Amino acid sequence: MTKPGIVFAHGLWADGSCFGKLIPTLQAERHEVMASQHGLDSLATDVAAVTACLGRVPGPVVLVGHSYGGTLITHAGTDPRVAALVYIAALAPDADETSQSQLAKFPTTEVFSHLDAPQGRIWLKPSGLKYFAGDLPEAEQKLVYATQGAPVADLFNQKVGGTAWKSKPSWYVLATQDQTVHPDLQRSVSKRMNATVTEVTSSHVPMLSKPDVVLDVIRKAVSAVSKS
Structure with missing residues (x-):
């Protein structure tokens, strides 16, 4: 039998290489894997980039998003090819929310005090890496x-339609020492x-610091999809 496909969606200040400790193992386990490379130019185009990757792997698809990538899989995951969602320290806005309005409920100041914003793009400073x-x-x-990858300044205030976690089974990797997406926000959205x-x-970045834990969660989602 063809194994489920796996598509990754990265967040801010990242690209698809942030999943480099996961992809080779999943490929060795005979999954077709794609990491969406989105430009952080607009929410709509980033969601479209993730959706385009769904056609490059066999279904059913397990869609995995880190941080802002959680916003992307929340919207792209309404596609019928998607069978399960895996969130990694991620946002997951409902229809009346944006990424920014979610962050504002449980604000963190550490990383966001270490940013540059030339020419309308937001860059992480070296001083922010420790956070x-x-x-x-x-x-x-x-x-x-x-x-x-540096997002446009208003990216987190943009909206598109679709809330996949309302209809798709979801798994959540909650990073308890996170200083970017507050752990209490992660608890709130995962419970909801x-x-x-x-x-x-x-x-x-648990996919980099604790890749075995994240791989185990993805495998559980794959197993559930394979049995359905």
């Missing part, structure tokens, strides 16, 4: 910095979507 990915070795933190939650002692 964003502080449990990684220094060399890996530098790689995160070098591969960051009735997700199966796995807590991990991690910064905002």
